[in-house]
Amino acid sequence: MSANSLYVPQLSRIERIERETPDTRTYFLSGLGIDWRRDYRPGQFVELSVFGIGEAPFCLSQSPSRADYLEVTVRKTGTLTNRLNSYEPGDTVGLRGPFGNCFPFDRAKGKNLLFVGGGIGLPPLRSFINYVLDHRQDYGEVRVFYGARTPADRVYKNELAAWHDSDQLRLTETVDQADGSWNGHVGVVTRLLRGLEVDPEQTMAFTCGPPIMLKFVVAELLALKLAERNIITTLERYMKCGVGKCGHCCVGHHYICVDGPVYNFEQIRFLPETP
Amino acid sequence: MDRLILRKSDVQAFLESFLADYRVVAPRHIAGSDFVFDDYRPGQEVRFDFVNTLVPPKNLFFQARETLFQISGTVHPTILPKPSAKPLAVFGLRSCDASGLAFLERFFAQRGFEDDTVTARIRSSLRMVLSCHTPGDNCFCVCCDGGPALTSGFDLQLADLGNRLLAEVGSESGRAAVRRRPDLFSAATDADYSEKVRQLAAVDQTFNRRSYISSGMKRISLARLTEEFWQDCAADCRGCGGCCFVCPTCSCFSVTDKPDDEDHYRRERWRDACLYEGFTREASGHNPRARKAERLKRRFFHKLSYQYVELMGRHGCVGCGRCVTTCMGKLGIPDFLARVHDECK
Numbered sequence: 001m002s003a004n005s006l007y008v009p010q011l012s013r014i015e016r017i018e019r020e021t022p023d024t025r026t027y028f029l030s031g032l033g034i035d036w037r038r039d040y041r042p043g044q045f046v047e048l049s050v051f052g053i054g055e056a057p058f059c060l061s062q063s064p065s066r067a068d069y070l071e072v073t074v075r076k077t078g079t080l081t082n083r084l085n086s087y088e089p090g091d092t093v094g095l096r097g098p099f100g101n102c103f104p105f106d107r108a109k110g111k112n113l114l115f116v117g118g119g120i121g122l123p124p125l126r127s128f129i130n131y132v133l134d135h136r137q138d139y140g141e142v143r144v145f146y147g148a149r150t151p152a153d154r155v156y157k158n159e160l161a162a163w164h165d166s167d168q169l170r171l172t173e174t175v176d177q178a179d180g181s182w183n184g185h186v187g188v189v190t191r192l193l194r195g196l197e198v199d200p201e202q203t204m205a206f207t208c209g210p211p212i213m214l215k216f217v218v219a220e221l222l223a224l225k226l227a228e229r230n231i232i233t234t235l236e237r238y239m240k241c242g243v244g245k246c247g248h249c250c251v252g253h254h255y256i257c258v259d260g261p262v263y264n265f266e267q268i269r270f271l272p273e274t275p
Numbered sequence: 276m277d278r279l280i281l282r283k284s285d286v287q288a289f290l291e292s293f294l295a296d297y298r299v300v301a302p303r304h305i306a307g308s309d310f311v312f313d314d315y316r317p318g319q320e321v322r323f324d325f326v327n328t329l330v331p332p333k334n335l336f337f338q339a340r341e342t343l344f345q346i347s348g349t350v351h352p353t354i355l356p357k358p359s360a361k362p363l364a365v366f367g368l369r370s371c372d373a374s375g376l377a378f379l380e381r382f383f384a385q386r387g388f389e390d391d392t393v394t395a396r397i398r399s400s401l402r403m404v405l406s407c408h409t410p411g412d413n414c415f416c417v418c419c420d421g422g423p424a425l426t427s428g429f430d431l432q433l434a435d436l437g438n439r440l441l442a443e444v445g446s447e448s449g450r451a452a453v454r455r456r457p458d459l460f461s462a463a464t465d466a467d468y469s470e471k472v473r474q475l476a477a478v479d480q481t482f483n484r485r486s487y488i489s490s491g492m493k494r495i496s497l498a499r500l501t502e503e504f505w506q507d508c509a510a511d512c513r514g515c516g517g518c519c520f521v522c523p524t525c526s527c528f529s530v531t532d533k534p535d536d537e538d539h540y541r542r543e544r545w546r547d548a549c550l551y552e553g554f555t556r557e558a559s560g561h562n563p564r565a566r567k568a569e570r571l572k573r574r575f576f577h578k579l580s581y582q583y584v585e586l587m588g589r590h591g592c593v594g595c596g597r598c599v600t601t602c603m604g605k606l607g608i609p610d611f612l613a614r615v616h617d618e619c620k
Contacts, residue, residue: 006392051346053532054530238558245390251563253576272580
């Protein structure tokens with residue numbers, strides 16, 4: 001071990017790249033010393049190095065029960081993700097992790113599960129959805145609501161098609177703006193939740209998406225009488241180290257990278273700053 | 276605790292005994308009352324007549340810019356480890372700064388993730404603390420459990436008794452340090468120790484500043500301060516981040532890759548400040564602390580809340596007074612606490 005092992009990434013090869021949307025790709029990562037592929041838990045994240053640029057955190061988007069590769073789904077947004085978007089299979093990135101807490105998959109056992117994802121908010125949820133599907137007998141009914149801007153902006157199109165056909169979960173999709181190919185719901189994802197019949201005592205909801213979406217989703221879920229502690233999200237913050245040192249992701253006295261990123265809304269209400 | 280006497284005229288010889296194995300650092304006079312920590316050169320004059328250095332010795336351990344490792348190649352990279360360096364022997368650090376190092380050592384080691392770039396440097400170092408008998412205009416360590424003298428967190432603690440120093444041994448490394456030149460040390464008498472105690476009691480009465488720290492901590496922890504109060508603070512804050520950079524306990528940093536040439540990069544970490552707008556700005560442009568008032572609230576919550584005392588075992592101010600010296604907006608910790616006091620009168 002070198003003296004600065006905490007920050008030295010392991011090298012990982014991009015084995016395959018799936019194009020999800022015009023600006024989003026899924027990277028299948030393996031090899032080169034990564035020995036923790038099946039040891040992470042759904043909801044955890046990695047620090048991914050694009051050498052020459054730096055590092056950024058990304059959630060692991062596949063369930064560890066299916067982790068033939070480590071999968072991250074990345075939208076090109078800033079400097080690092082734009083450079084990553086030029087990478088090809090065979091190229092090498094760096095990984096540190098897995099970091100953070102995880103979805104409460106034990107506490108959710110026996111419960112009916114609602115997943116509400118918006119846009120690029122589906123990848124973290126998908127790691128848990130597929131985990132639930134691989135441990136199906138441990139959980140009750142599973143409903144997934146997914147909203148994207150347009151049909152072209154939907155990630156995991158093949159998997160969504162399979163979920164539509166599956167009797168293991170019920171998927172409802174919507175888009176903000178439809179095109180000629182779309183004959184599903186149109187409008188924001190929150191509208192799908194209105195008047196939904198749920199047993200609030202027996203239901204846990206998991207939601208990820210842009211801050212404005214979360215605000216309205218939580219309001220709908222509370223209207224369905226779900227308790228705040230049964231509404232769970234991942235807090236996203238600008239983050240550098242992933243290990244509770246750099247200070248960027250702090251909310252109050254919480255380090256989102258170590259204490260989070262998974263929180264329920266009761267915990268969030270007691271954070272000294274509202275996220 | 277072992278108590279010994281070292282004559283001031285023997286300090287040079289003592290420091291020179293470390294040069295082969297340590298990087299020896301001591302305060303160097305720049306101009307006026309300005310001192311900085313710099314590499315000690317054989318024969319260099321050792322000064323005792325300074326209040327404190329402009330920037331804390333934190334910089335030696337948690338560097339302003341630092342290469343974490345080097346990288347050759349981008350899409351097919353090789354990571355080159357960093358060569359190791361000699362341990363540090365720091366002479367003349369003040370109690371507040373030694374308290375700051377103890378704080379950083381705890382912070383960088385905790386939560387199951389040890390940042391040994393910092394902790395190894397602190398632990399392998401020799402900390403030769405000079406306790407204070409003349410506080411500076413902005414010092415308030417006496418309110419912050421940061422000085423003027425220490426009971427732990429040093430290898431040797433030296434008290435100025437005129438032309439002699441009373442040396443207290445605080446660790447095994449301190450004992451080993453003395454063994455390098457046992458001929459320079461003699462046993463201290465009870466009278467020497469009494470003289471140190473008398474000095475400490477006297478210095479306690481000479482502080483210029485007192486802070487309302489406990490009532491301030493309570494109000495910060497319970498979020499008792501109004502939005503208006505924070506807006507007023509924000510109006511006076513220049514957002515320069517100076518308070519963070521001169522603080523012995525501030526630990527925030529950023530990381531990025533810096534090119535050396537087309538195919539060689541360094542992963543570099545540099546110290547960052549929570550008062551900068553970009554500190555929390557995300558790639559999407561969303562910024563959870565876009566307003567300066569929110570950033571100030573963040574800074575003081577981190578420094579002074581009970582929530583952080585729980586994590587760190589103490590609050591985040593050691594009373595060195597550098598933020599007072601640096602701040603153009605009268606928002607150094609004691610000035611800020613005075614504002615809180617006035618606000619809640």
